Amino acid sequence: MSNLTLLAKILRLKELKITWFQFRQRDTELHLGIKPYKNGCRCPVCERRCRIVRQGQEARRWEDITLFGRKIVLWYAPKEIECPTHGRTQEEIPWAAAHARITYRLEYRLCALCQIMTQKAAGAILKLPSSTVSDLLHRVIARSRADHRIRGLVTLGVDEISYCKGRKFATIVYDLDRSYVVWVGKGKGRETIDRFFHEALSPAQRARIRWASCDMSQAYIGAIKHHCPTAQLVIDRFHLAKALNEAVDEVRKEEWRQLGAEGRHAIKGLRWLLGMHSRNRTKGDTRLLNRLRTSNRHIHRAWVLKDEFDHFWHFQYPGAAKRFLKRWMTAALRSRLPSLRRFVTTLRNHFDNILTFIKRPLTNAVGEGINRLLKILKNRASGFRGLEPFADLIFLTIGDLDILDLDILAQIPSDLRTL
Numbered sequence: 244m245s246n247l248t249l250l251a252k253i254l255r256l257k258e259l260k261i262t263w264f265q266f267r268q269r270d271t272e273l274h275l276g277i278k279p280y281k282n283g284c285r286c287p288v289c290e291r292r293c294r295i296v297r298q299g300q301e302a303r304r305w306e307d308i309t310l311f312g313r314k315i316v317l318w319y320a321p322k323e324i325e326c327p328t329h330g331r332t333q334e335e336i337p338w339a340a341a342h343a344r345i346t347y348r349l350e351y352r353l354c355a356l357c358q359i360m361t362q363k364a365a366g367a368i369l370k371l372p373s374s375t376v377s378d379l380l381h382r383v384i385a386r387s388r389a390d391h392r393i394r395g396l397v398t399l400g401v402d403e404i405s406y407c408k409g410r411k412f413a414t415i416v417y418d419l420d421r422s423y424v425v426w427v428g429k430g431k432g433r434e435t436i437d438r439f440f441h442e443a444l445s446p447a448q449r450a451r452i453r454w455a456s457c458d459m460s461q462a463y464i465g466a467i468k469h470h471c472p473t474a475q476l477v478i479d480r481f482h483l484a485k486a487l488n489e490a491v492d493e494v495r496k497e498e499w500r501q502l503g504a505e506g507r508h509a510i511k512g513l514r515w516l517l518g519m520h521s522r523n524r525t526k527g528d529t530r531l532l533n534r535l536r537t538s539n540r541h542i543h544r545a546w547v548l549k550d551e552f553d554h555f556w557h558f559q560y561p562g563a564a565k566r567f568l569k570r571w572m573t574a575a576l577r578s579r580l581p582s583l584r585r586f587v588t589t590l591r592n593h594f595d596n597i598l599t600f601i602k603r604p605l606t607n608a609v610g611e612g613i614n615r616l617l618k619i620l621k622n623r624a625s626g627f628r629g630l631e632p633f634a635d636l637i638f639l640t641i642g643d644l645d646i647l648d649l650d651i652l653a654q655i656p657s658d659l660r661t662l
């Protein structure tokens with residue numbers, strides 16, 4: 244076995260022939276002259292073998308993966324060919340995308356690493372400057388999303404998410420059956436969600452949507468009703484619970500404002516306790532809250548109502564749930580607490596869509612997996628300015644974009660796919 248064949252074997256350059264090699268940059272880079280097996284000469288569009296018009300003039304370089312800390316650089320001068328259908332063009336490069344300066348397998352490694360670590364760390368491992376990592380990643384993801392179609396979407400979830408330290412908003416659309424993200428768009432208004440329905444779904448796909456979960460924003464509800472008239476809407480449980488918590492906190496704040504120093508002492512430190520789910524409370528917490536019955540009736544009433552409301556989520560039959568909800572609303576109105584009355588108005592406005600939860604307990608926090616990951620990604624992407632790098636990360640980690648499906652994979656031997 245010659246040196247060059249051995250080198251090709253070690254580097255797993257299967258379909259390529261090495262013509263020369265050289266260590267450069269004080270031994271930190273291994274440069275290889277290569278050529279496609281069987282001389283290449285294929286048209287990049289139709290893959291047909293074509294006549295060579297001109298031999299390669301200028302050698303191009305591609306960065307490859309690192310091996311024991313050494314960067315591998317490939318050199319080749321692409322030939323010009325004449326395709327009967329597509330005319331004069333540069334031959335296809337089997338190891339890299341057109342105009343790319345890194346190989347498929349480096350792209351794949353980059354994606355795989357960025358799924359589990361920061362881009363900075365991935366860049367350091369692969370010896371890529373961190374300033375270019377984001378661009379490279381974006382190009383790979385854009386390429387794989389270019390001809391990507393959403394498939395089999397039946398249960399839809401729409402939510403808003405903040406980025407850029409909470410200053411900007413984006414709309415994010417989930418496939419709740421398979422718990423992944425299918426779309427991310429700038430803004431949180433009606434135009435944004437309309438754009439999703441127009442751009443990402445065909446009329447047939449829109450008609451196939453059976454269930455949709457969203458918060459109480461009129462923009463999302465309006466758009467879903469307009470584009471998928473047959474879909475049943477479910478108001479997201481966590482948004483509703485949050486609204487109720489806010490109403491209860493409003494009662495506490497109001498009391499705080501009106502009470503003197505002595506009364507304030509009795510309700511001090513209640514904020515977190517009131518917002519806590521009954522399941523997470525200790526006996527001491529409950530005792531503290533029960534003591535409110537004598538010390539502050541308003542807060543006590545608000546808290547009891549809030550705790551009772553939680554039963555709603557556990558009903559099995561829509562009829563029973565409906566009766567419960569109506570009774571609860573009457574009780575809340577009788578409490579004469581303004582913020583809870585406002586919450587009742589919200590309930591009344593979305594009454595039917597809240598009841599659908601009993602038929603299909605949908606929530607955007609699918610197993611909390613997505614939300615937890617989104618939070619991690621948001622932290623990781625906090626240094627980025629725009630939505631694009633953040634969206635790239637979302638698609639890479641929890642998108643329906645499966646990097647393993649990419650054409651990149653065909654180029655990589657199976658044991659290089661594991662990290």
Ligand SMILES: [Zn+2]
Nearest residue numbers: 286289326329
């Ligand atoms: Zn062709």
